[in-house]
Amino acid sequence: MVNGIERPLDLLNSAKGKEILVQLKSGKQFVGTLLAFDIHINVVLDNAKEIEGGEQTKSYGLTFLRGDTIVFISPSSAAKA
Amino acid sequence: MVNGIERPLDLLNSAKGKEILVQLKSGKQFVGTLLAFDIHINVVLDNAKEIEGGEQTKSYGLTFLRGDTIVFISPSSAAKA
Amino acid sequence: MVNGIERPLDLLNSAKGKEILVQLKSGKQFVGTLLAFDIHINVVLDNAKEIEGGEQTKSYGLTFLRGDTIVFISPSSAAKA
Amino acid sequence: MVNGIERPLDLLNSAKGKEILVQLKSGKQFVGTLLAFDIHINVVLDNAKEIEGGEQTKSYGLTFLRGDTIVFISPSSAAKA
Amino acid sequence: MVNGIERPLDLLNSAKGKEILVQLKSGKQFVGTLLAFDIHINVVLDNAKEIEGGEQTKSYGLTFLRGDTIVFISPSSAAKA
Amino acid sequence: MVNGIERPLDLLNSAKGKEILVQLKSGKQFVGTLLAFDIHINVVLDNAKEIEGGEQTKSYGLTFLRGDTIVFISPSSAAKA
Amino acid sequence: MVNGIERPLDLLNSAKGKEILVQLKSGKQFVGTLLAFDIHINVVLDNAKEIEGGEQTKSYGLTFLRGDTIVFISPSSAAKA
Numbered sequence: 001m002v003n004g005i006e007r008p009l010d011l012l013n014s015a016k017g018k019e020i021l022v023q024l025k026s027g028k029q030f031v032g033t034l035l036a037f038d039i040h041i042n043v044v045l046d047n048a049k050e051i052e053g054g055e056q057t058k059s060y061g062l063t064f065l066r067g068d069t070i071v072f073i074s075p076s077s078a079a080k081a
Numbered sequence: 082m083v084n085g086i087e088r089p090l091d092l093l094n095s096a097k098g099k100e101i102l103v104q105l106k107s108g109k110q111f112v113g114t115l116l117a118f119d120i121h122i123n124v125v126l127d128n129a130k131e132i133e134g135g136e137q138t139k140s141y142g143l144t145f146l147r148g149d150t151i152v153f154i155s156p157s158s159a160a161k162a
Numbered sequence: 163m164v165n166g167i168e169r170p171l172d173l174l175n176s177a178k179g180k181e182i183l184v185q186l187k188s189g190k191q192f193v194g195t196l197l198a199f200d201i202h203i204n205v206v207l208d209n210a211k212e213i214e215g216g217e218q219t220k221s222y223g224l225t226f227l228r229g230d231t232i233v234f235i236s237p238s239s240a241a242k243a
Numbered sequence: 244m245v246n247g248i249e250r251p252l253d254l255l256n257s258a259k260g261k262e263i264l265v266q267l268k269s270g271k272q273f274v275g276t277l278l279a280f281d282i283h284i285n286v287v288l289d290n291a292k293e294i295e296g297g298e299q300t301k302s303y304g305l306t307f308l309r310g311d312t313i314v315f316i317s318p319s320s321a322a323k324a
Numbered sequence: 325m326v327n328g329i330e331r332p333l334d335l336l337n338s339a340k341g342k343e344i345l346v347q348l349k350s351g352k353q354f355v356g357t358l359l360a361f362d363i364h365i366n367v368v369l370d371n372a373k374e375i376e377g378g379e380q381t382k383s384y385g386l387t388f389l390r391g392d393t394i395v396f397i398s399p400s401s402a403a404k405a
Numbered sequence: 406m407v408n409g410i411e412r413p414l415d416l417l418n419s420a421k422g423k424e425i426l427v428q429l430k431s432g433k434q435f436v437g438t439l440l441a442f443d444i445h446i447n448v449v450l451d452n453a454k455e456i457e458g459g460e461q462t463k464s465y466g467l468t469f470l471r472g473d474t475i476v477f478i479s480p481s482s483a484a485k486a
Numbered sequence: 487m488v489n490g491i492e493r494p495l496d497l498l499n500s501a502k503g504k505e506i507l508v509q510l511k512s513g514k515q516f517v518g519t520l521l522a523f524d525i526h527i528n529v530v531l532d533n534a535k536e537i538e539g540g541e542q543t544k545s546y547g548l549t550f551l552r553g554d555t556i557v558f559i560s561p562s563s564a565a566k567a
Contacts, residue, residue: 005521008528011550021546024152025512025555026106035086041528041552042089042122048155060102061157064092066122069106069152071510071555074534076547105233107187116167123170123203129236141183142238145173147203150187150233186314188268197248204251204284210317222264223319226254228284231268231314267395269349278329285332285365291398303345304400307335309365312349312395348476350430359410366413366446372479384426385481388416390446393430393476429557431511440491447494447527453560465507466562469497471527474511474557 012037015075020045023071028052030065034075041067093118096156101126104152109133111146115156122148174199177237182207185233190214192227196237203229255280258318263288266314271295273308277318284310336361339399344369347395352376354389358399365391417442420480425450428476433457435470439480446472498523501561506531509557514538516551520561527553 005011015034022030022043029052032045048063049056086092096115103111103124110133113126129144130137167173177196184192184205191214194207210225211218248254258277265273265286272295275288291306292299329335339358346354346367353376356369372387373380410416420439427435427448434457437450453468454461491497501520508516508529515538518531534549535542 005530005548008522008524008530008550010522011530011548026152030153036089036091038089044086044089044092060153060155062086062092062155064089064154066148066151066153067552068149068554070552071512072516072546072552073550074546074548107233111234117170117172119170125167125170125173141234141236143167143173143236145170145235147229147232147234149230188314192315198251198253200251206248206251206254222315222317224248224254224317226251226316228310228313228315230311269395273396279332279334281332287329287332287335303396303398305329305335305398307332307397309391309394309396311392350476354477360413360415362413368410368413368416384477384479386410386416386479388413388478390472390475390477392473431557435558441494441496443494449491449494449497465558465560467491467497467560469494469559471553471556471558473554 009037009039011075012041012043012073015073018075021074022065023073024065024069025071026069030060030063031056032063035062038067041070041073043067043070043073090118090120092156093122093124093154096154099156102155103146104154105146105150106152107150111141111144112137113144116143119148122151122154124148124151124154171199171201173237174203174205174235177235180237183236184227185235186227186231187233188231192222192225193218194225197224200229203232203235205229205232205235252280252282254318255284255286255316258316261318264317265308266316267308267312268314269312273303273306274299275303275306278305281310284313284316286310286313286316333361333363335399336365336367336397339397342399345375345398346389347397348389348393349395350393354384354387355380356387359386362391365394365397367391367394367397414442414444416480417446417448417478420478423480426456426479427470428478429470429474430476431474435465435468436461437468440467443472446475446478448472448475448478495523495525497561498527498529498559501559504561507560508551509559510551510555511557512555516546516549517542518549521548524553527556527559529553529556529559 020034032048035046036044043065045063048060050058101115113129116127117125124146126144129141131139182196194210198206205227207225210222212220263277275291279287286308288306291303293301344358356372359370360368367389369387372384374382425439437453440451441449448470450468453465455463506520518534522530529551531549534546536544
């Protein structure tokens with residue numbers, strides 16, 4: 001398997017301490033450093049920034065995102081957001 | 082880990098007694114002092130204030146927020162809301 | 163902790179027999195005397211009144227509110243609603 | 244406690260055999276005689292009538308209402324609906 | 325209790341082999357002969373017909389309806405739909 | 406019971422290897438050969454075709470459909486879709 | 487059974503390491519190489535690309551998709567998307 005990912009959460013585990021992109025159901029996106037997650041896909045980001053239409057609109061610092069509002073998480077796309 | 086956060090709820094635990102910003106699915110935001118939370122992310126705020134469009138619109142005092150209506154919680158952004 | 167609230171349900175427990183404000187996902191609000199609640203946040207109000215746009219629109223007497231339709235509950239705001 | 248209601252379902256239990264008003268998430272209301280309910284708040288009404296805009300629009304006789312479509316139930320308001 | 329209905333599913337059990345009316349959350353209705361149901365309120369109808377605006381629009385024969393899409397079920401109203 | 410259907414899943418079991426029609430909550434329909442299903446009503450179709458407005462719009466081959474997006478499944482209507 | 491698929495997840499298991507098409511409830515589609523999935527249908531794609539209106543709009547690399555946002559998954563349609 002690529003990058004040793006056998007279960008979906010392995011990807012989140014390997015992304016700890018790195019920048020990730022989080023897409024919310026509302027249409028908004030967050031980028032920030034992944035500090036923690038759980039099986040509900042609740043995540044905590046450090047230095048969280050909200051993105052709308054490709055533009056950074058707000059900065060939230062440490063932020064807890066509730067898992068059931070998340071569509072996808074991409075660790076490698078944070079830099080491009 | 083930054084601030085000793087290993088699990089998502091650690092962030093909420095460290096924010097007890099401090100001001101937090103809560104984003105609801107309806108689009109409204111609340112700021113208030115975090116008194117309590119549980120694993121469903123139900124939270125109790127003291128001195129809760131509702132924010133719409135960056136303006137404080139209502140004051141609710143002690144307030145129970147049901148977890149499944151919450152998108153994100155940011156402890157460090159309450160002062161800026 | 164303020165008012166001895168360590169868990170979110172402690173706030174509802176302390177509000178039994180008092181007037182509370184309940185915000186529903188539909189946008190409507192109820193005020194009434196809290197008689198009972200459970201872990202699903204199902205609540206029973208006595209002397210329940212529906213509020214829309216700050217106006218009391220209907221009176222329902224004893225009313226059972228299903229927990230999954232509730233956004234927030236504020237015990238101290240009922241008088242102001 | 245008023246009317247011996249300690250848990251939310253106590254209100255429904257005391258309303259068995261009486262007329263109740265049921266508000267659905269779709270905006271429609273039903274009135275009918277409560278025959279049975281369960282912990283999911285599934286209910287069975289006898290002589291069920293659908294109400295829209297204060298007018299009785301349809302008559303369904305014995306009807307099973309699925310709990311997750313219910314917003315509130317008011318035993319004492321059926322006569323006024 | 326009327327018709328020996330003590331629990332909500334008793335009504336569905338007594339309706340097996342009879343015509344029922346099923347209201348879906350989408351606004352559509354089905355009528356058909358109830359063959360089977362389970363605790364999720366998944367139901368199987370024989371000779372299922374879709375109703376929109378009081379008109380029969382389609383005929384589906386044997387049909388499985390997923391419980392979480394159902395608002396209400398009325399055994400005695402099928403003939404009138 | 407007609408066709409030996411005592412529980413809702415019996416209908417799906419008897420439809421294995423046959424063409425079925427699947428209605429999704431989004432309004433789209435799929436037809437295809439039922440290969441497998443589980444208690445969540447997740448299904449796998451072979452030779453899956455998407456139907457919109459009575460027209461076949463796309464062909465997907467082997468397809469996994471997530472159960473919570475399904476409204477109804479009709480084995481006998483696939484030929485007519 | 488075709489391709490040895492007895493349970494729905496067998497299709498996803500057989501698609502590991504291959505390109506799949508994922509339809510989201512929001513209307514967007516992803517194509518990418520399936521690396522991992524779990525019983526919630528959370529999936530991890532490598533080389534994930536977002537598709538809207540038949541056009542590839544964005545490239546996300548390694549991506550975690552939350553299961554409850556997925557409508558269907560088609561392994562054999564990725565090349566045509």
